[in-house]
Amino acid sequence: MRLHHRLATILVAAASLLTLPARAAEGFAPDVPGAADHPLIKRFNGSWLAGQRVSDWDAAAVPAAPEFQKADKYKFKDLIELEGKITRLLYVAPRGKSALEVWRNYEQALNAAGFKKRFACERDCSDLYFAWSRQLDPTKGFTWAKGDLDTPTGSRYSLTSALSFDQGRMLVGTLGKPGQEATVLLYTSLAANATTGLVATYLQVVEPKAMATGQVTVDPAALQAGLAAEGRVTLTGLFFDTGKTELKPESKAQLDAMAELLKSQPALKAWIVGHTDNVGPFDANEKLSFARAQAVVAALTAAPYKVDGKRLTARGLASLAPLAGNGDDAGRARNRRVELVAQ
Structure with a gap:
């Protein structure tokens, strides 16, 4: 703008x-x-x-x-x-x-x-x-x-x-x-x-400016490789507005890949885990991380994906499992994420 x-x-x-x-x-x-x-x-x-x-x-x-x-x-x-x-x-x-x-x-x-x-x-x-x-x-x-x-x-x-x-x-x-x-x-x-x-x-x-999208493609095989190697994978293609829990439209490619993975692996059950940085009260961040994980589960179990809800469980860990320090913007950005974790 x-x-x-x-x-x-x-x-x-x-x-x-x-x-x-x-x-x-x-x-x-x-x-x-x-x-x-x-x-x-x-x-x-x-x-x-x-x-x-x-x-x-x-x-x-x-x-x-x-x-x-x-x-x-x-x-x-x-x-x-x-x-x-x-x-x-x-x-x-x-x-x-x-x-x-x-x-x-x-x-x-x-x-x-x-x-x-x-x-x-x-x-x-x-x-x-x-x-x-x-x-x-x-x-x-x-x-x-x-x-x-x-x-x-x-x-x-x-x-x-x-x-x-x-x-x-x-x-x-x-x-x-x-x-x-x-x-x-x-x-x-x-x-x-x-x-x-x-x-x-x-x-x-x-x-305020919209982020350029379509710069990364999501491969279901890469999700499977991440699960096989570490038992979890960060879902970098899920997007939320700051402090919000609604998935943004540009998250569709990531949801498509997740649905395809779950369809190809019918025995796979997974945790959908939300994470935040350490900015703000912990209780508020815990609620935010859980609500975002719930939003992902809701999207995958609804049309057009219709994944069996018994296969997905939402959890929110707030800032308890950081990937980086929270001392700068780059570290906080890495810590604000949603992960797919094999049960």
């Missing part, structure tokens, strides 16, 4: 206009080659675009609120799981601009464009910063950012420390029409620390 065709471009105005020579005088490197502002949100005037990472389709998570788990204050109580086109940008504002000035300009421009705020943290945000950086690792080491942060005294800091808890502020919300909203996370802070005299801004925009 081209949201920028439906929304007005956001212009973020600074208190004074800075020219490119002024930026060069700050010692900033040129913008990362090929990088550009997101069409919806322009940079604070005079800022250096130090890094950009764009995923045409992927998963991301943002805090649902600045609330933390009782057992671990550096883990959020609830996260919003998102899928779609993800753009991540890192900016460094010109020296002499305060963190509050940069923040207020972004906030005012977003509000003027119809931004719907989910939450904002403007003071005492250090716990939020540490939970966000440790649980979600938004910058992933900033391997996609280029350059260094120079101080007036000649010291230098890597961009891996560009974001900090010092004067950190976060804003989360949506922009756009219902059903077409882009989810925006904005974080500003002093860049590394006060000695740099600089302000860093991290911007993440997740735009």
Whole structure:
């Protein structure tokens, strides 16, 4: 969806206009080659675009609120799981601009464009910063950012420390029409620390976008081989919307292959087992994983497949059997799955 065709471009105005020579005088490197502002949100005037990472389709998570788990204050109580086109940008504002000035300009421009705020943290945000950086690792080491942060005294800091808890502020919300909203996370802070005299801004925009399908074919023989080798096989062709239990239409190829396998192996009985990542309360994830497994059983026992229901049993294990760590998007994506397990 081209949201920028439906929304007005956001212009973020600074208190004074800075020219490119002024930026060069700050010692900033040129913008990362090929990088550009997101069409919806322009940079604070005079800022250096130090890094950009764009995923045409992927998963991301943002805090649902600045609330933390009782057992671990550096883990959020609830996260919003998102899928779609993800753009991540890192900016460094010109020296002499305060963190509050940069923040207020972004906030005012977003509000003027119809931004719907989910939450904002403007003071005492250090716990939020540490939970966000440790649980979600938004910058992933900033391997996609280029350059260094120079101080007036000649010291230098890597961009891996560009974001900090010092004067950190976060804003989360949506922009756009219902059903077409882009989810925006904005974080500003002093860049590394006060000695740099600089302000860093991290911007993440997740735009709703359908995943390209038909890229993988499902072979019933491959399912049988997986069962023979390990007694279970991950059903990568089953698709659900985030937090939902209804199978999406693009799951048909996987269901066809499962039905064909069960038809060719009349003695086979199987568990259909749902799994989740560890985001959110365990009880809710257990119910979600079980309901998704039930949805698969229901689809296979109904027309046109009509598999005998006595051959399939649904179970939900939530996050009890992960395939990968839950510390990043890639690991959480692997852990959200449904498996076919031979009884």
